[in-house]
Amino acid sequence: MWDKMKALVIYGTRWGGTASIAKRIGQVLTREGYTVNIADAKKNPKTLSSYGLFIVGSGIRADKWTKETINFLQENRELLKTKKVALFVSCQMVERQDQAREKARTQYLENVAEQYGLQPVSLGYFGGFLDFHKSHGLIVDIMIRVNRNSLRKNGLDTTKVHDTRDWSYIEAWALEVATTASNKE
DSSP: OOEEEEEEEEEEOSSSHHHHHHHHHHHHHHHTTOEEEEEEGGGOOSOOTTEEEEEEEEEOBTTBOOHHHHHHHHHTHHHHTTSEEEEEEEOGGGGOOSHHHHHHHIIIIIHHHHHTTOOOSEEEEEOOEEETTSOOOHHHHHHHHHHHHHHHHTTOOTTSEEEOOOHHHHHHHHHHHHHHHHHOO
């Protein structure tokens, strides 16, 4: 038996920015009367049948969701088709003011929903978080060092934390999801 007011917010993150978004979404859902569990997709929860709402999100790097969230969607696609689902991503493309922004939104959200046969109640497209002082793995660290001047030229100062998450927008989206999901049978 599932409870329509029980939600799982499951996320994939590389550097922690998406985890913060998942926690904020969980706070909003709790205020709206949901019982919420928040889980890192690396610790894939096994008991899922009691949830009425699934919010699945990922950070984006190199145009890809984290492998753990993709595995979650793949392994649970049949169950998710019978539940209310919302998807969100956290990435730097949100700040673009050109066709690349909408192309990325389509690729990261609409195409992923379609790939797994999902009909989400909502799609969230949020800014990202980059802290160049932390290691992102050898390959990425080398790429950042090699491309530092190009990144600066394009407005990305690698000496500073770059946080483009809009918390009021994220909270408004979470409220919309809570309202839509609780009203949808």
